[in-house]
Amino acid sequence: MAQINTRQAISDALMEEMDRDEKVFILGEEVGVWGGTYAVTKGFYDKYGPKRVRDTPISEAAIIGAAIGAAMVGLRPVAELMTINFAFVAMDHIVNEAPKFHYMFGGQFKVPMVLRTAGGGGRQLGATHSQTPDAIFAHFPGLKVVAPGTPADAKGLLKSAIRSEDPVMFIENATLYQQRGEVPEGEHLEPIGVSKVQRPGDDVTIVTYSKMVGYSMRAADELAKEGISAEIVDLRTLRPLDMGPVIESFKKTNRAVVVEEGWPSYGVGSEVASRIYEEAFDYVDAPVKRVAQKEVPLPYNAALEQHALPQVEDIVRGVKEVL
Amino acid sequence: MADIVNMPKLGFDMAEGTLIAWVKGEGETIDKGELLAEIETDKATVEVESNFAGTVLKQLVTEGAIVPVSSPIAVIGEAGEEVDVDALMAEAGGDATEEAAATPEPAAPSPAPAAPAPVSTPAPAATPAGNSSLPGGVKASPVARRMAADNSINIASVSGTGPDGRIIKKDVEAYLATPPAERAAAPAPEAEVPAGPALAPLAGMQVGEVLPDQEIPLSRLRGAIGRRMVQSTTSVPHFYVTYEYDLGPLMSMRKQANAMLAGSGEKLSVNDFVLKATALNLRNFPNLNARLDGDRVLHMGRVNLGVAVAVENGLLVVVTHDADRKSLRQISLEVKEKAGRARAGQVHPDDIEGSTFSTSNLGMYGVEDFVAIINPPEAGILALGGAKQVPVVEDGEVTVGWRMKATISVDHRVSDGAEGAEFMQKLKDYLENPVSLML
Numbered sequence: 001m002a003q004i005n006t007r008q009a010i011s012d013a014l015m016e017e018m019d020r021d022e023k024v025f026i027l028g029e030e031v032g033v034w035g036g037t038y039a040v041t042k043g044f045y046d047k048y049g050p051k052r053v054r055d056t057p058i059s060e061a062a063i064i065g066a067a068i069g070a071a072m073v074g075l076r077p078v079a080e081l082m083t084i085n086f087a088f089v090a091m092d093h094i095v096n097e098a099p100k101f102h103y104m105f106g107g108q109f110k111v112p113m114v115l116r117t118a119g120g121g122g123r124q125l126g127a128t129h130s131q132t133p134d135a136i137f138a139h140f141p142g143l144k145v146v147a148p149g150t151p152a153d154a155k156g157l158l159k160s161a162i163r164s165e166d167p168v169m170f171i172e173n174a175t176l177y178q179q180r181g182e183v184p185e186g187e188h189l190e191p192i193g194v195s196k197v198q199r200p201g202d203d204v205t206i207v208t209y210s211k212m213v214g215y216s217m218r219a220a221d222e223l224a225k226e227g228i229s230a231e232i233v234d235l236r237t238l239r240p241l242d243m244g245p246v247i248e249s250f251k252k253t254n255r256a257v258v259v260e261e262g263w264p265s266y267g268v269g270s271e272v273a274s275r276i277y278e279e280a281f282d283y284v285d286a287p288v289k290r291v292a293q294k295e296v297p298l299p300y301n302a303a304l305e306q307h308a309l310p311q312v313e314d315i316v317r318g319v320k321e322v323l
Numbered sequence: 324m325a326d327i328v329n330m331p332k333l334g335f336d337m338a339e340g341t342l343i344a345w346v347k348g349e350g351e352t353i354d355k356g357e358l359l360a361e362i363e364t365d366k367a368t369v370e371v372e373s374n375f376a377g378t379v380l381k382q383l384v385t386e387g388a389i390v391p392v393s394s395p396i397a398v399i400g401e402a403g404e405e406v407d408v409d410a411l412m413a414e415a416g417g418d419a420t421e422e423a424a425a426t427p428e429p430a431a432p433s434p435a436p437a438a439p440a441p442v443s444t445p446a447p448a449a450t451p452a453g454n455s456s457l458p459g460g461v462k463a464s465p466v467a468r469r470m471a472a473d474n475s476i477n478i479a480s481v482s483g484t485g486p487d488g489r490i491i492k493k494d495v496e497a498y499l500a501t502p503p504a505e506r507a508a509a510p511a512p513e514a515e516v517p518a519g520p521a522l523a524p525l526a527g528m529q530v531g532e533v534l535p536d537q538e539i540p541l542s543r544l545r546g547a548i549g550r551r552m553v554q555s556t557t558s559v560p561h562f563y564v565t566y567e568y569d570l571g572p573l574m575s576m577r578k579q580a581n582a583m584l585a586g587s588g589e590k591l592s593v594n595d596f597v598l599k600a601t602a603l604n605l606r607n608f609p610n611l612n613a614r615l616d617g618d619r620v621l622h623m624g625r626v627n628l629g630v631a632v633a634v635e636n637g638l639l640v641v642v643t644h645d646a647d648r649k650s651l652r653q654i655s656l657e658v659k660e661k662a663g664r665a666r667a668g669q670v671h672p673d674d675i676e677g678s679t680f681s682t683s684n685l686g687m688y689g690v691e692d693f694v695a696i697i698n699p700p701e702a703g704i705l706a707l708g709g710a711k712q713v714p715v716v717e718d719g720e721v722t723v724g725w726r727m728k729a730t731i732s733v734d735h736r737v738s739d740g741a742e743g744a745e746f747m748q749k750l751k752d753y754l755e756n757p758v759s760l761m762l
């Protein structure tokens with residue numbers, strides 16, 4: 001299997017789907033001539049032309065609104081939001097239109113669009129451009145939210161997202177574009193809404209997703225040196241949330257730490273912990289621990305920023321707290 | 324102005340008490356010193372006297388409630404007085420604990436460090452919120468509770484090692500891995516009731532009738548005994564030395580003494596003589612009248628001799644303080660009085676605190692010899708069999724003699740077999756020359 005980075009995996013997925021289905025097209029800021037802010041669509045403009053790779057004005061509301069309209073009349077738009085922090089100016093389209101039309105029009109319309117965007121902190125972009133607000137989008141029924149943590153999942157899940165009949169928010173983590181991993185060549189599909197055990201273990205369940213999968217893997221390596229065996233469950237999809245592997249793992253370990261890059265309050269960890277208490281109360285041996293970002297706007301200062309973001313040692317410490 | 328009555332602290336290791344019964348109801352008048360309620364602690368049922376005179380305006384807890392020490396139980400004031408209990412409690416909040424602390428505690432045996440160490444892990448009992456708010460009165464994780472239920476064990480009999488003494492999965496697993504016989508106060512395993520032919524019909528029961536299993540909840544006393552014995556058997560390495568004594572001279576002296584006491588209502592038992600001998604002998608062996616305290620051994624200056632007394636559904640160790648300095652009659656009277664109170668469930672805290680060495684006597688059941696479990700933090704316990712007439716060889720002739728066997732259990736961390744044997748050998752000097760007990 002080829003070792004490629006996440007950028008390449010996403011690029012391959014887009015190209016394979018555009019080759020497969022001529023209804024698939026890309027729109028967004030700088031996606032065409034420039035090749036994408038993160039160079040994901042480099043070469044696409046030359047290959048597919050301005051009709052299928054459309055540069056847009058700097059208006060997120062226009063991008064998402066146009067994508068919704070195109071999807072409703074039968075196309076398969078893949079809209080790119082330069083960063084997830086810009087989603088807030090298009091919030092009405094994202095949470096109030098795309099997820100609701102199929103329902104409100106009694107099934108007469110569907111909105112099979114993908115909203116690709118990059119989130120996460122750690123690159124000194126300041127408080128307004130470094131957020132991980134994934135949980136906000138996962139709050140709305142009707143919107144699928146996918147956030148892969150490995151190159152293979154990025155490819156397999158994006159291809160599934162493009163083929164989905166529902167709107168999908170596909171959240172990439174900007175610091176993962178360079179992350180390398182084995183990715184199956186050619187047709188590789190990963191199902192949306194299926195969590196996956198990325199590392200088996202016996203003593204504690206670490207539930208995580210996206211960038212924190214890699215961090216949790218490193219934490220598990222550290223813990224293994226002390227004889228602590230951590231099982232890592234990668235959610236991969238925040239909505240619909242697949243708790244099956246989490247509960248199965250928890251029934252074995254009786255202890256869990258939920259790791260996310262965003263803030264803990266009303267977050268992914270809160271949701272997962274609640275579901276554990278609801279679905280596996282009789283297996284609880286210690287309170288579920290949340291490891292997450294400090295509850296402050298992310299600092300610009302590099303040292304402070306790293307301090308505010310969850311680190312490998314925070315995960316190690318969190319695990320020890322529940323053991 | 325109304326006053327709050329708090330749960331009194333009736334012993335050094337009392338963290339909470341069960342309010343068994345109210346003696347005075349709401350609206351009844353009460354004098355200072357009059358009985359207000361009956362309270363059960365780990366060790367005894369105690370009557371609580373009122374510190375105030377007036378009318379019982381409000382009972383703040385119901386009968387059967389488990390109440391942490393220093394928590395309010397009642398309000399006493401003037402009849403008809405309007406009382407804002409919440410405000411009063413908030414106001415008394417700070418004072419309440421001080422008041423409780425000022426309650427004179429039973430004198431600890433000197434020197435200072437001699438205060439007996441707390442029995443077993445005190446953590447769960449110390450939860451300030453009060454254990455009664457926890458399901459089943461114990462702190463346990465859900466998975467531990469489920470495992471306990473699945474295995475039909477009482478979660479309360481498992482000791483917790485989690486945060487704040489929480490019983491966690493690991494603890495239940497450890498409990499299940501312990502052979503039932505070694506568990507603390509575990510419910511009896513389901514025994515197969517033999518249905519075969521009975522040897523003789525028993526009154527009120529059909530021959531061969533199978534009795535249903537019964538669940539007997541642990542009393543607080545049983546729970547406390549269980550915790551303490553588990554602590555002893557799991558943390559104190561015991562060794563045992565058995566010795567046989569010729570009680571001939573002692574038996575005739577006892578006869579003589581009791582003849583002199585005839586009509587006084589007093590009567591010396593063999594045990595009284597043995598207690599006196601043991602107390603005197605402990606002065607020769609300060610290392611056995613001792614306790615391990617971290618990296619040092621404390622030799623106790625006073626000889627406070629404990630006597631195990633069987634009470635309803637358990638046992639209590641009543642203490643004769645300074646037994647080495649008391650006469651046989653004093654020891655006899657004191658033990659009788661305290662044992663009587665213990666059996667009646669009215670033991671005073673002072674009756675059962677501060678022992679430095681204990682004895683247990685099963686001679687009255689015809690027991691020849693047995694071994695006892697050390698009562699922590701003491702370093703030893705003497706188990707006494709019965710005195711009985713047996714054929715003995717004297718000067719090559721078989722004749723009738725009085726013999727008694729005793730077995731000492733000693734904490735091997737503090738002492739060794741040779742010292743235990745020397746103690747038993749030296750005890751012979753006293754028991755076989757009983758005049759030494761009079762001097």
